[in-house]
Amino acid sequence: MTTDNTSLKLEKVMQDAEDFLPILGTDFVELYVGNAKQAAYYYQHAWGFQPVAYSGLETGRKDSVSYVLQQGKIRIVLTSPLQPDGDINAHINKHGDGVKMVALWVDDAKKSYEETTKRGAKSYVAPYEMEDEHGKAVISGIHTYGETIHLFVERKDYEGPFLPGYKAYATKAEAKDTGLNYIDHMVGNVGWNEMNKWVDFYAKVMGFAQMVSFDDKDISTDYTALMSKVMSNGNGRIKFPINEPAEGKKKSQIEEYIDFYHGAGVQHIALATDNIIETVTQLRDRGVEFLYVPDTYYDTLLERVGEIDEDLEPLKELGVLVDRDDEGYLLQIFTKPVLDRPTMFFEIIQRKGAQSFGKGNFKALFEAIEREQDLRGTLQ
The missing domain is CATH 3.10.180.10 (2,3-Dihydroxybiphenyl 1,2-Dioxygenase, domain 1)
Structure with missing residues (x-):
């Protein structure tokens, strides 16, 4: 999936906002769930989301699996653990299925991290690069309320289906979008x-x-x-x-x-x-x-x-x-x-x-x- 770098064209509508990042939009919402395969089926066939990418054992990932689905500009990631311990299991045991990551699409993930952490945000992950044959993406993140995380996603140099480490994914069972x-x-x-x-x-x-x-x-x-x-x-x-x-x-x-x-x-x-x-x-x-x-x-x-x-x-x-x-x-x-x-x-x-x-x-x-x-x- 490609996304245009359009930050310079965005009109400021909230004049009181300092808006020093800036944020281009919601990149994705990731839910930790008990069974990602079945949750993906629900969101596809009940809600009309289309499967676009996958990461798991077949891509070399050993501890968890993720399905990425999209409808319009809405992208959801459904992630389940493959092992009996770890942070994902702990999150599901405590909260049940729920939103873990609210990822924000930004021009500059490093700057977004620096600007927020210097103002008091607690670091979740320092900026790092991900790369594959489709290009490079930069990710960083901070903690917010509860155990919810804001990831900053910079993808102007990436043209793959989602992010490095994911492969394109589709199913034979089609479901029409719901608008x-x-x-x-x-x-x-x-x-x-x-x-x-x-x-x-x-x-x-x-x-x-x-x-x-x-x-x-x-x-x-x-x-x-x-x-x-x-x-x-x-x-x-x-x-x-x-x-x-x-x-x-x-x-x-x-x-x-x-x-x-x-x-x-x-x-x-x-x-x-x-x-x-x-x-x-x-x-x-x-x-x-x-x-x-x-x-x-x-x-x-x-x-x-x-x-x-x-x-x-x-x-x-x-x-x-x-x-x-x-x-x-x-x-x-x-x-x-x-x-x-x-x-x-x-x-x-x-x-x-x-x-x-x-x-x-x-x-x-x-x-x-x-x-x-x-x-x-x-x-x-």
């Missing part, structure tokens, strides 16, 4: 009173700026609440909302996540589409489960958000939520957890001008999550 284009944002859940610590980290260490803030008056129901702040890099391609629990009558989704994940981590990944009705219809038909929204949500929807291009009935039938801000409106829907532990899930989002995150839907969303928590016996 997913890119990662809109990724949400991190952190512990009590840790949100501002990590907001400061992204501001001071990575040069991000705060887009928006939500407190427990914005994000609450009769039972649960949370706090959230959204951090963005300068060009707006990387957006990281950071959530922490807030006091409520019962255990919030953030507390449930932390209890089962055993620490801070990536709660959900928002995937953008140009046609949410078509995308969600395909996903649902392939077995992806979404949160239930009562029909009453749609009774006053148009009064609240105004006219929209879409017909209301298919949105209602699928359970798609709608919200509007000063710049337009958005459509969004959330899956149930895609793992046995009630931890990671996905959001599907279509933006029709809106740059916000669906504040008007928070109450309906949280009530839907609470219904699932009640079924699990964790809404206490």
Whole structure:
């Protein structure tokens, strides 16, 4: 896969961001999973991701195996251990399947490492070069919340299917894509009173700026609440909302996540589409489960958000939520957890001008999550 080096063309949309790296986009998201082969089948046939690269015993790798899948600009890596000990096993034993690496595409991985570590980031791996017949890539990395890592990936001199050490990979069983284009944002859940610590980290260490803030008056129901702040890099391609629990009558989704994940981590990944009705219809038909929204949500929807291009009935039938801000409106829907532990899930989002995150839907969303928590016996 080739990628153009386009950093000089990127417009700065967050004027408060120092943006000293800069970041060109999300390179990939790597999940540590118990069985990468079966997880790859799920993401291919349920979600429409296409297999593009592989690394394992056949490529000389003895301790682990990875499958790389892609749809649009979204690239996921699924990694499983081949031995009974080591860091990957420890991560899975503690957290279950979950996101380990959030890799960021940069012009200069060495500079990205130096700029962040001198501002206080804890080193994960110092810059190093990887090389094969397709060229050279440079990788470095830092620690963030929980055990989540940010890798910096410099690939302007690499033209292989993924990275050195991987070979091109495909399967005979084809699965049509579902219209997913890119990662809109990724949400991190952190512990009590840790949100501002990590907001400061992204501001001071990575040069991000705060887009928006939500407190427990914005994000609450009769039972649960949370706090959230959204951090963005300068060009707006990387957006990281950071959530922490807030006091409520019962255990919030953030507390449930932390209890089962055993620490801070990536709660959900928002995937953008140009046609949410078509995308969600395909996903649902392939077995992806979404949160239930009562029909009453749609009774006053148009009064609240105004006219929209879409017909209301298919949105209602699928359970798609709608919200509007000063710049337009958005459509969004959330899956149930895609793992046995009630931890990671996905959001599907279509933006029709809106740059916000669906504040008007928070109450309906949280009530839907609470219904699932009640079924699990964790809404206490």
